[in-house]
Amino acid sequence: MSINFDRHIxxxxxxxxxxxTSLVKGYLNVDISEDMIPxxxxxxxxxxxxxxxxxxxxxxxxxIYGYCAPMKPFYDAVCWWQKERFGVETDPSxxxxxxxxxxSINVAIRAFTNEGDGVIIQQPVYDPFATIVKRTKRRVVDNxxxxxxxxxxxxxxxxxxxxxxxNTKMIVLCxxxxxxxxxxxxxxxxxxxxxxxxxxxxxxxxxxHADIVYEGHVHTSILNVDPAYRDQxxxxxAPGKTFNIPGLKTGYAIIPxxxxxxxxNETQLDMSLDVRNTFALEGLQAAYSPDGEAWMKEELxxxxxxxxxxxxxxxxxxxxxxxxxxxxxxxxxxxxxxLGYSDQELMKRIIIDAAVVCVPGxxxxxxxxxxxxxxxGVPTDLLLEALNRIKTAIQ
Ligand SMILES: Cc1ncc(COP(=O)(O)O)c(C=O)c1O
Numbered sequence: 001m002s003i004n005f006d007r008h009i010x011x012x013x014x015x016x017x018x019x020x021t022s023l024v025k026g027y028l029n030v031d032i033s034e035d036m037i038p039x040x041x042x043x044x045x046x047x048x049x050x051x052x053x054x055x056x057x058x059x060x061x062x063x064i065y066g067y068c069a070p071m072k073p074f075y076d077a078v079c080w081w082q083k084e085r086f087g088v089e090t091d092p093s094x095x096x097x098x099x100x101x102x103x104s105i106n107v108a109i110r111a112f113t114n115e116g117d118g119v120i121i122q123q124p125v126y127d128p129f130a131t132i133v134k135r136t137k138r139r140v141v142d143n144x145x146x147x148x149x150x151x152x153x154x155x156x157x158x159x160x161x162x163x164x165x166x167n168t169k170m171i172v173l174c175x176x177x178x179x180x181x182x183x184x185x186x187x188x189x190x191x192x193x194x195x196x197x198x199x200x201x202x203x204x205x206x207x208x209h210a211d212i213v214y215e216g217h218v219h220t221s222i223l224n225v226d227p228a229y230r231d232q233x234x235x236x237x238a239p240g241k242t243f244n245i246p247g248l249k250t251g252y253a254i255i256p257x258x259x260x261x262x263x264x265n266e267t268q269l270d271m272s273l274d275v276r277n278t279f280a281l282e283g284l285q286a287a288y289s290p291d292g293e294a295w296m297k298e299e300l301x302x303x304x305x306x307x308x309x310x311x312x313x314x315x316x317x318x319x320x321x322x323x324x325x326x327x328x329x330x331x332x333x334x335x336x337x338x339l340g341y342s343d344q345e346l347m348k349r350i351i352i353d354a355a356v357v358c359v360p361g362x363x364x365x366x367x368x369x370x371x372x373x374x375x376x377g378v379p380t381d382l383l384l385e386a387l388n389r390i391k392t393a394i395q
Pocket of ligand 1 (some may be wrong): 099
């Protein structure tokens, strides 16, 4: 197999969120010119794997798209992928199909915390974490990441204090981390788990980016940190990012503890989120297969190349912009502090005038100021055009 990731695919003829200026405007509240390069939303511009396309076509040919339920092929596919990619032995009875990872975070917060309880997150982090905590009337407890020698690390002393507050009930971990690109090492996760478990803080680990991990780094599943901790954790994931199928709604939760699993399912039912999409089943089963894995390895090589492209460009052409070396994810976290521009100025120059639509750093909370997040899951020539536009915009 050799996939052409350089191909440009028309996404304006579909209802794709990323490529319509009217929809971007709704998010950013600014006018964006039609020649924008959208590098904001976290989906890639790559065609999804041929094995997924075939599975969907085959399902379309079956003519009826009635109510459906995950069956053995679904559970087998999740178990296979978790074992094959991360060495996790999963019992099918631990798995629940969910619409999305974000809806599952919402379910977990409602199931296992009460209004007013503290939920730890580690900012700067994927913005829906804070949004859900606030919308469910819980409290954001920010265990902000620290930047040490150009690499973000966790603040364990602060975590110890925050977790020991009896009103702190949960941590939502982003592993790998969006937007800072960290792939947490086993020892780091062990320290986090030890503190949380000792203080009865339930661990919810969002591992949606776990497949996109670059050379020299290894994703450790939260379930493999220490089997002794398994009864206090929930793993959430989906093939949506890796295989560019987030529109299919292919989320799942893995919850080894029987009581937690039952409570999660009950809350999902309370929220009428026990809904299944026929095409999600087909999409996940095709993605989590040997053919899907072969495709993913090619995608990973392409993304790794894009990381090198952006690194070299910044070094040679824009040394005043610092990129935090991504260890995983197709999202790059760019630090513009040395230029001294405010967030409004960065928005004006880069997003509005140059029409390179990145995510403004403040979306990710504390520590996001004077940063932008750039999605490099795009053909390399588009990445280069965006970088050239940014270079001109900041001069
Ligand atoms: C860390 C993280 N979790 C979840 C999601 C969204 O996943 P879903 O569409 O399954 O809710 C994203 C998308 O950017 C993400 O970065």
